[in-house]
Amino acid sequence: MAEKELQTCVRCKYVADKEDRYCIHCGAPLKNKCTKEKTLLHKGCNKVNKPDAKYCADCGTETLFSEWNLI
Ligand SMILES: [Zn+2]
Ligand SMILES: [Zn+2]
Known part of the structure; x- marks a missing residue:
């Protein structure tokens, strides 16, 4: 198993x-997700970044862990 x-x-x-x-x-x-939200003009970014990433590797927006002051 x-x-x-x-x-x-x-x-x-x-x-x-x-x-x-x-x-x-x-x-x-x-999950250290990107915080870029979906808007009318942009489909948003749901990338799950490495646990120590302060910014998204795809779009440079702050990550969830950074926003929560976890890292
Ligand atoms: Zn992103
Ligand atoms: Zn906990």
Whole structure:
């Protein structure tokens, strides 16, 4: 049986399931997504960046972790 993939919360170090989007212990986001939002003119950017990325590698917009002051 394959081992379950896990991810660690950057704020409280809680080990969460890979599919979880937010930490169930502290509410911090677990995926470092780009914060560029969808507008009428732009389709937005949903890139999931590396956990230590302050800015999106695709478009240079601030990432979710940076916005939450997690990194
Ligand atoms: Zn947490
Ligand atoms: Zn982006």
